[in-house]
Amino acid sequence: GENVEQHPSTLSVQEGDSAVIKCTYSDSASNYFPWYKQELGKGPQLIIDIRSNVGEKKDQRIAVTLNKTAKHFSLHITETQPEDSAVYFCAARNTGNQFYFGTGTSLTVIP
Amino acid sequence: DAGVIQSPRHEVTEMGQEVTLRCKPISGHNSLFWYRQTMMRGLELLIYFNNNVPIDDSGMPEDRFSAKMPNASFSTLKIQPSEPRDSAVYFCASSRQGNTEAFFGQGTRLTVV
Numbered sequence: 001g002e003n004v005e006q007h008p009s010t011l012s013v014q015e016g017d018s019a020v021i022k023c024t025y026s027d028s029a030s031n032y033f034p035w036y037k038q039e040l041g042k043g044p045q046l047i048i049d050i051r052s053n054v055g056e057k058k059d060q061r062i063a064v065t066l067n068k069t070a071k072h073f074s075l076h077i078t079e080t081q082p083e084d085s086a087v088y089f090c091a092a093r094n095t096g097n098q099f100y101f102g103t104g105t106s107l108t109v110i111p
Numbered sequence: 112d113a114g115v116i117q118s119p120r121h122e123v124t125e126m127g128q129e130v131t132l133r134c135k136p137i138s139g140h141n142s143l144f145w146y147r148q149t150m151m152r153g154l155e156l157l158i159y160f161n162n163n164v165p166i167d168d169s170g171m172p173e174d175r176f177s178a179k180m181p182n183a184s185f186s187t188l189k190i191q192p193s194e195p196r197d198s199a200v201y202f203c204a205s206s207r208q209g210n211t212e213a214f215f216g217q218g219t220r221l222t223v224v
Contacts (some may be wrong), residue, residue: 001169032211034212034213036215042217042218043115043202043204043215043216043217043218044154044202044215045215046212046213046214049212089153089154091213096166096167097142097159097161097166097208097209098144098156098159098166098167099144099156099204099206099213100156101146101153101154101156102153103153104153104154
């Protein structure tokens with residue numbers, strides 16, 4: 001099956017700075033890579049995703065990059081705000097349609 | 112759309128009791144996933160259904176766990192007998208097949224005492 005690794009497990013940044021979270025995956029056939037944000041007491045919610053035929057995607061302050069050759073993808077949050085504080089998960093969806101998640105990154109934005 | 116609906120939101124039960132968690136996926140979604148979330152192990156995929164058929168249950172911890180999907184709008188995850196180490200938040204998610212996102216429910220926080 002797929003193995004998704006995520007780093008770092010915790011990240012603290014000053015408000016206004018950028019945050020970067022990195023993930024690697026093992027199954028070269030995986031073709032869909034979503035990122036989820038989980039706030040306390042809630043289920044994970046999609047914030048951005050990227051498909052294997054795209055190298056980069058941006059949505060306002062959030063961007064994701066994908067390097068298929070190296071099998072890694074990253075989430076970039078610019079101009080961080082306190083409301084960005086949450087746990088972020090990367091995931092990979094393989095050709096068997098299962099989602100495999102990274103272990104999560106707890107992001108704290110310090111005002 | 113109301114999203115993925117899970118019930119109950121919280122469940123406290125005694126060791127040895129049977130626990131049933133319920134999930135209603137988003138209408139039109141044909142893939143359903145059950146996940147368990149703990150601090151130690153993160154989000155673990157327990158079982159995955161496609162068109163109501165279990166496709167991969169390799170993540171189910173042991174025979175005490177079972178899951179069913181009798182129709183496209185309902186699934187259950189049952190633990191019998193429950194043990195304290197089963198305490199976790201259990202999430203149900205649904206999606207359309209293919210390169211699309213999974214939508215998560217609010218989760219069921221299970222505490223086995």
